[in-house]
Amino acid sequence: MTAIVSSFESTDASSAEETWNRYFPGAVVGAVGRVGYRLRWDSVEIDGVLLYEADLTSAGHVVADPSDSLQVGHLVGSGLRHQSGRDRLGTGGAVLYREDQHVALTWDTLRARQAAFDRPAAQDLARTLTGDDLLILRATGTEALTEALGAHWLRQRDHTQRMLIAMHPASAPILEAELRRSLLVATLACFPTTFHAGVGVGQLRAAPATVRRALDYIDARAADPIGIDDIARAARMSVRGLQRAFQRELDTTPLARLREVRMRRAHDELIRTDPVTGDPVAVIARRWGFGHLSRFASAHRAEFGEYPHETRRR
Amino acid sequence: MPEMTRSRFASADKDVTEQLFRDRFGTVEFSRGSLAYEETTFTDDALRISDQRAHGDFDCGVEVPVFIAMFGSRSFHWELGSVRGTLDEPVMMRPGDSTSNSGSGASNLTVLDFQPGVLESVARVLYADDDLRVAFDSGRPVSATTGAEWISILRFTVAAEAVLDNDLLRATVFRSLAVSTLESFRLSGDRRQRVQTFEALQSAYRAAVAFFDDFASLPITVDDAARAAGVSQETLRLAFRAHSPLGFDPGRYLERSRLAAAHLDLVNADPTRGDTVTAIARRWGFGHLGRFARIYRGVYGVTPKWVLDR
Numbered sequence: 001m002t003a004i005v006s007s008f009e010s011t012d013a014s015s016a017e018e019t020w021n022r023y024f025p026g027a028v029v030g031a032v033g034r035v036g037y038r039l040r041w042d043s044v045e046i047d048g049v050l051l052y053e054a055d056l057t058s059a060g061h062v063v064a065d066p067s068d069s070l071q072v073g074h075l076v077g078s079g080l081r082h083q084s085g086r087d088r089l090g091t092g093g094a095v096l097y098r099e100d101q102h103v104a105l106t107w108d109t110l111r112a113r114q115a116a117f118d119r120p121a122a123q124d125l126a127r128t129l130t131g132d133d134l135l136i137l138r139a140t141g142t143e144a145l146t147e148a149l150g151a152h153w154l155r156q157r158d159h160t161q162r163m164l165i166a167m168h169p170a171s172a173p174i175l176e177a178e179l180r181r182s183l184l185v186a187t188l189a190c191f192p193t194t195f196h197a198g199v200g201v202g203q204l205r206a207a208p209a210t211v212r213r214a215l216d217y218i219d220a221r222a223a224d225p226i227g228i229d230d231i232a233r234a235a236r237m238s239v240r241g242l243q244r245a246f247q248r249e250l251d252t253t254p255l256a257r258l259r260e261v262r263m264r265r266a267h268d269e270l271i272r273t274d275p276v277t278g279d280p281v282a283v284i285a286r287r288w289g290f291g292h293l294s295r296f297a298s299a300h301r302a303e304f305g306e307y308p309h310e311t312r313r314r
Numbered sequence: 315m316p317e318m319t320r321s322r323f324a325s326a327d328k329d330v331t332e333q334l335f336r337d338r339f340g341t342v343e344f345s346r347g348s349l350a351y352e353e354t355t356f357t358d359d360a361l362r363i364s365d366q367r368a369h370g371d372f373d374c375g376v377e378v379p380v381f382i383a384m385f386g387s388r389s390f391h392w393e394l395g396s397v398r399g400t401l402d403e404p405v406m407m408r409p410g411d412s413t414s415n416s417g418s419g420a421s422n423l424t425v426l427d428f429q430p431g432v433l434e435s436v437a438r439v440l441y442a443d444d445d446l447r448v449a450f451d452s453g454r455p456v457s458a459t460t461g462a463e464w465i466s467i468l469r470f471t472v473a474a475e476a477v478l479d480n481d482l483l484r485a486t487v488f489r490s491l492a493v494s495t496l497e498s499f500r501l502s503g504d505r506r507q508r509v510q511t512f513e514a515l516q517s518a519y520r521a522a523v524a525f526f527d528d529f530a531s532l533p534i535t536v537d538d539a540a541r542a543a544g545v546s547q548e549t550l551r552l553a554f555r556a557h558s559p560l561g562f563d564p565g566r567y568l569e570r571s572r573l574a575a576a577h578l579d580l581v582n583a584d585p586t587r588g589d590t591v592t593a594i595a596r597r598w599g600f601g602h603l604g605r606f607a608r609i610y611r612g613v614y615g616v617t618p619k620w621v622l623d624r
């Protein structure tokens with residue numbers, strides 16, 4: 001398992017989306033300033049762990065879905081606005097992204113120092129360290145547990161990236177594996193996740209496979225006219241059982257979750273498509289199962305703080 | 315988890331400092347000059363890191379009792395037999411070595427001493443060799459590059475001072491130091507062979523874990539997993555010891571996967587539909603109900619019956 005190192009500088013604004021998408025499939029990049037665009041990128045990737053530093057000198061906007069990986073990052077810059085769902089994230093310290101909320105980021109200039117861990121790798125380690133084989137690793141907050149732990153994590157991130165790059169391409173698999181493992185442990189130790197929930201009766205609360213199957217199905221089929229029966233069938237459960245499981249595990253219902261996913265997709269589409277040549281808001285709303293335009297508009301405002309046509313104009 | 319102690323020491327009296335080193339290393343002899351000395355030390359049951367500052371001119375002989383690796387300023391001179399050097403390059407001293415050190419003016423050094431047996435037990439797990447005896451061919455790093463790697467990890471650890479009270483983080487950074495010491499200095503034996511072994515065991519571990527997780531409900535054995543991973547049972551045992559974070563052996567891992575599956579079934583079961591603990595236990599290969607209940611309770615803290623009836 002050797003590290004993959006990538007380091008480049010680009011002044012070609014049209015490649016911005018491609019760059020982000022290489023590392024974050026599905027990231028929506030909007031309005032990256034073409035004047036004075038310069039991206040300096042350094043990254044190293046090893047066995048499900050990606051560490052990168054990105055320096056951007058022109059304004060931009062990104063919406064990304066962090067659910068594929070456990071991501072922690074530290075951002076500085078000017079004109080920075082950093083949101084996870086509707087929560088405004090602080091700047092200054094490193095933050096953990098909640099996997100159930102989209103991350104939206106706008107900036108004038110930006111310097112990001114991030115780490116992204118494949119969820120199964122992080123979860124396996126959390127499971128073996130706690131001895132809880134059913135632990136579902138989820139963020140339970142965004143900020144480090146203490147300021148000292150946040151500072152330590154950032155130092156460890158930088159140290160790990162620097163060493164992995166310095167060691168490249170000489171083969172030092174044992175030390176590389178050790179560095180990777182240490183950073184993973186530090187991430188679990190420093191940020192609030194279900195890793196800290198403890199073992200014992202508490203783990204009965206870990207989302208069982210049925211709920212995960214249902215969530216996967218909702219994510220995969222949100223665009224189709226699916227109903228509660230289909231979700232229950234996919235989860236191999238009764239409708240009532242599934243509703244109870246959702247209430248217990250996620251404090252929501254399957255249909256509320258479906259609606260939430262559809263709302264987010266509709267919102268992404270509003271951001272991504274051109275207000276002039278793209279489909280009208282009403283068509284996008286209908287595509288995602290919202291028949292009443294006015295109800296869609298007020299729900300959208302409740303969720304994202306602005307009306308659909310405002311999102312579109314940005 | 316073992317406790318960590320941090321202590322500070324400062325003295326302008328050379329005899330007091332000499333006593334500190336005698337308590338730590340046994341035979342220590344300061345012979346010349348005057349010395350003002352201070353240090354900050356972190357100790358747990360694996361190793362001791364001390365950040366030392368000395369001011370003065372001194373000669374000091376030590377009979378080394380444990381593995382000691384150190385790094386510091388050029389003004390600190392060491393001598394091991396016929397080999398001599400200054401501390402601006404890392405050096406490793408081994409149990410049984412006699413060393414003469416001297417310093418003049420201001421010297422800074424960071425000294426790492428491993429409690430007896432620690433390097434050996436880390437090495438045995440890391441390189442999957444129960445008979446491995448830790449011996450170094452010399453006190454020098456393998457190369458300037460590995461020396462620089464070791465220094466980076468040492469510096470990082472010292473800078474992590476504020477979080478060393480966190481048991482998990484301390485165990486992790488201390489382990490990295492031990493691994494880096496084994497990898498950076500000239501450990502006797504065939505280095506390439508060790509790397510190959512490490513990689514082979516890592517892939518055997520992954521293959522076996524995938525096999526156990528996929529087929530936990532079938533009457534599989536550790537032998538089947540070893541065959542699926544293409545290694546012997548003994549090799550698989552070593553692979554688990556090296557790569558399972560909890561050091562589970564393969565049998566224990568298989569039992570855990572079965573227990574986890576049974577747990578999921580219990581959580582989702584409905585006694586009114588006729589689900590019973592016995593049936594679920596049997597489905598996952600636990601023939602003896604009392605034993606299943608005992609293991610289950612040990613891991614999940616409650617009885618299977620309680621979960622079923624909940």
